[in-house]
Amino acid sequence: MYRIAPSILSADMARLGEEVQNVIVAGADWIHFDVMDYHYVPNLTFGPVVCSALKPYLKNIPIDVHLMVEPVDLLIKDFANAGANIISFHPEASRHIDRSLSLIREHNILSGLALNPATPLCMVEHVLDKLDMILIMSVNPGFGGQKFIPAMREKIRQCKTLCDKYADKSGRQIMIEVDGGVCDSNIADLIDDGANIFVAGSAVFGKDDYHMAINSLKQHFPRG
Ligand code: DX5
Ligand code: ZN
Numbered sequence: 001m002y003r004i005a006p007s008i009l010s011a012d013m014a015r016l017g018e019e020v021q022n023v024i025v026a027g028a029d030w031i032h033f034d035v036m037d038y039h040y041v042p043n044l045t046f047g048p049v050v051c052s053a054l055k056p057y058l059k060n061i062p063i064d065v066h067l068m069v070e071p072v073d074l075l076i077k078d079f080a081n082a083g084a085n086i087i088s089f090h091p092e093a094s095r096h097i098d099r100s101l102s103l104i105r106e107h108n109i110l111s112g113l114a115l116n117p118a119t120p121l122c123m124v125e126h127v128l129d130k131l132d133m134i135l136i137m138s139v140n141p142g143f144g145g146q147k148f149i150p151a152m153r154e155k156i157r158q159c160k161t162l163c164d165k166y167a168d169k170s171g172r173q174i175m176i177e178v179d180g181g182v183c184d185s186n187i188a189d190l191i192d193d194g195a196n197i198f199v200a201g202s203a204v205f206g207k208d209d210y211h212m213a214i215n216s217l218k219q220h221f222p223r224g
Pocket of ligand 1 (some may be wrong): 007009010032034066139140141142143144145146179180181182199200201202203
């Protein structure tokens with residue numbers, strides 16, 4: 001299963017509903033929703049009110065909430081009520097990671113942990129049974145349009161090995177999402193490395209034709 005998740009951080013904020021509709025018609029599989037609090041990251045975006053306002057525009061397309069906020073637990077509840085389908089947070093931003101993951105699952109939402117470029121992969125090792133997705137940040141969180149950090153390819157490969165080993169034991173495959181600097185020229189390598197969910201902000205919203213932009217990313221997806 002491979003998915004493109006356009007990040008509305010790079011959309012035209014004055015026309016957010018329309019932008020979401022357009023990108024869905026253009027082939028978006030998920031909508032990536034970057035929540036920033038000017039505390040955990042040096043930028044400020046949108047909260048649950050905007051998420052629930054966008055919900056009618058989403059039809060059955062999942063909304064993938066990426067929390068770059070500290071602390072996380074209260075917002076997990078609010079985003080669950082606002083219609084989030086997947087919620088990821090950064091382990092550094094929660095005192096009790098296992099508890100925060102359980103809180104997400106209690107709302108029947110898929111759970112994810114987001115790892116900054118310098119955050120070691122071992123942060124996820126003891127909570128794999130509570131995880132549906134591992135989000136590998138391939139830029140430092142806070143802004144769209146940054147350059148992909150090449151060392152993250154090795155981290156994705158190690159993450160894939162870890163997830164495959166876990167799948168052998170449990171029969172459950174954890175998704176691997178890459179976020180930051182994903183574009184036409186690196187997506188094929190990232191697929192080879194083992195990622196299957198691709199956040200794309202500027203690579204979609206930075207283009208005039210969203211359909212062409214999403215298609216040129218998807219053309220690298222393995223067939224069948
Ligand atoms: C960065 C965000 C990303 C960002 C990706 O903190 O988490 O989702 O919007 O944007 P691009 O694809 O432009 O790097
Ligand atoms: Zn993100």
